[in-house]
Amino acid sequence: MTQTLDLFPIGNCAASALIDRSGRFVWACTPRVDGDPAFCALLSGDKAEDQGFWSVDVEDMASVRQHYVRNTPILVTEITDKSGAVVEITDFAPRYLQFGRVYRPMAFVRKVRPLSGTPRIRVRMRPMVNWGEAPAAITTGSNHLRYVGGEMTLRLTTEAPVSHIRDERLFRLEEPFSMFLGPDEGFDADVAATTERMLSETTQYWRGWVRTLSVPLEWQEAVIRAAITLKLCAHEETGAIVAALTTSIPEHEGSQRNWDYRYCWLRDAYYVVQALNRLGAADLLENYLVYLRNIIDSAKGGHVQPLYGVGLEPSLTERFAEHLPGYRGMGPVRVGNQAHEHLQHDVYGQIVLSTVQAFFDQRLFRPATVEDFRALEPVGERAFELHDQPDASLWEFRGRENVHTYSAVMCWAACDRLGNAAQQLGLMERADHWNSRAA
Missing domain, CATH: 2.70.98.10 (Beta-galactosidase; Chain A, domain 5)
Incomplete structure (x- = not known):
């Protein structure tokens, strides 16, 4: 076959x-x-x-x-x-x-x-x-x-x-x-x-x-099937959302661009959460926020990787699985992903954008608190510091870095949304600070 x-x-x-x-x-x-x-x-x-x-x-x-x-x-x-x-x-x-x-x-x-x-x-x-x-x-x-x-x-x-x-x-x-x-x-x-x-x-x-999903009558079958499939990418124990269930499916025939996507990219997870949130599926968002809060705590205001293991593992050393020829024989088969070493500054924006909804959404079992806001502020400061610095960005180029508009916009979004969150919490001094950062 x-x-x-x-x-x-x-x-x-x-x-x-x-x-x-x-x-x-x-x-x-x-x-x-x-x-x-x-x-x-x-x-x-x-x-x-x-x-x-x-x-x-x-x-x-x-x-x-x-x-x-x-x-x-x-x-x-x-x-x-x-x-x-x-x-x-x-x-x-x-x-x-x-x-x-x-x-x-x-x-x-x-x-x-x-x-x-x-x-x-x-x-x-x-x-x-x-x-x-x-x-x-x-x-x-x-x-x-x-x-x-x-x-x-x-x-x-x-x-x-x-x-x-x-x-x-x-x-x-x-x-x-x-x-x-x-x-x-x-x-x-x-x-x-x-x-x-x-x-x-x-x-x-x-x-x-x-x-529980809010799905319009048009294209219901396709939207429901897509929602179920996205939910299957969640590792509920920790709240991680993997980019794919597989590794090393070639980007195209003979490309050797075969990557291991069985990890949680903070960028990709944000878009999954947003897609399901638009359908009213708040459960995935709440679990993912638990995962993010643990990453924020571990970073302690410093560097945040673009991806982590489903158990919050920071080290995802890339190697070859020598005993597997690959899909249709098109190897290599990779385990791990070198992208965990990349600088991708848009990740700071993705963290804030994923989290900020919890300051406003009354449906959540655990709304975000002032303590959560304080923990997020160092993420915003990193975004401000790095918004005009070169990185690999979402393209994940290996071996070269440039200043990318996408990363800059996401860093701006981090500062802007922190201003919104501060205002929601009544922290007007911090709101002024973050609005000036975003200006």
């Missing part, structure tokens, strides 16, 4: 995966979005048919149809064989309210059932470790398989015969079964009933979230 970027993302703001047009998991990192890709077929080149995927293959497959469950990131794949028998696969990452908080494990569920006829299937589970260096070692339990050797040991729990999955045996699909892939922890419950409840509650969660 020719590799394609026509892929379906699923996720829960902790785990994420990409599924191809045949229903295979071809990309998923553990234990976080910026971790080792257990499923790395997307970047395996000619080896993509042999490693780094999770498939449910139907014997004598004739056609495939795929769609998302309405207003959710839950994917349904229907595979028909040459005799007319149909298999349905439902893929999702659980996400729902439980015990007063959101349950979002680093886990995926695949529910497989026959819709008609007597199809024969083969489950192939081939995770890799250390960026495609070797297959994960497999150990077997009575109702589970363990995949060992990577950053995270994975456990597949199922009511299907585990030997069928371990040996990739072709078998007749007569009854539905479920597969739960997650951390190496016991699954002390009925797999079928529990995953069915997870599916129901995950569906309910996402439809409830979409229902």
Whole structure:
């Protein structure tokens, strides 16, 4: 099968995966979005048919149809064989309210059932470790398989015969079964009933979230799908928003401009937050502000990087993953991103622009305070100092710096919006200060 970027993302703001047009998991990192890709077929080149995927293959497959469950990131794949028998696969990452908080494990569920006829299937589970260096070692339990050797040991729990999955045996699909892939922890419950409840509650969660969006009648389906996809780029634990779920997809064929985008660019995150905020999704903004406040505290009035790891890591040393040939063999595959070393002065404006809404928006659980304003002021001072200094700007040029209009405008915006925030807080002396800075 020719590799394609026509892929379906699923996720829960902790785990994420990409599924191809045949229903295979071809990309998923553990234990976080910026971790080792257990499923790395997307970047395996000619080896993509042999490693780094999770498939449910139907014997004598004739056609495939795929769609998302309405207003959710839950994917349904229907595979028909040459005799007319149909298999349905439902893929999702659980996400729902439980015990007063959101349950979002680093886990995926695949529910497989026959819709008609007597199809024969083969489950192939081939995770890799250390960026495609070797297959994960497999150990077997009575109702589970363990995949060992990577950053995270994975456990597949199922009511299907585990030997069928371990040996990739072709078998007749007569009854539905479920597969739960997650951390190496016991699954002390009925797999079928529990995953069915997870599916129901995950569906309910996402439809409830979409229902809160303020979406005009025009282009609703496309806007809702885009909003869900953007939300999947959030790492909810810390509030980070990654630029992409993948690394090293070439900018164009043979360019070698293959970058790792699985980190939080403060600029890109600002635009994601603004896009969803216009739809009324304040939850992403509030989580991202927590992330930003931690970055501001760590900077202590000094240099702010253009990007950080999802866990606030400042060092994102760039290296090559030698065992992965790259998408369609177009390497290199990079891990980390040298851009964390760049000077990009627009970042100071992005921080203030992202934060200033919290001084005005009455919807937020935690409105911004005078203490937050005091913490922001050093960011504004950096913006004022650097507004006319050379940098790499949003173009992220490697090896050369210039004075960029975009960066200058963003630095001005930082001073201007701080003036607005000071006035809102009744700090007129500080408002005059920042308005004079912006003048």
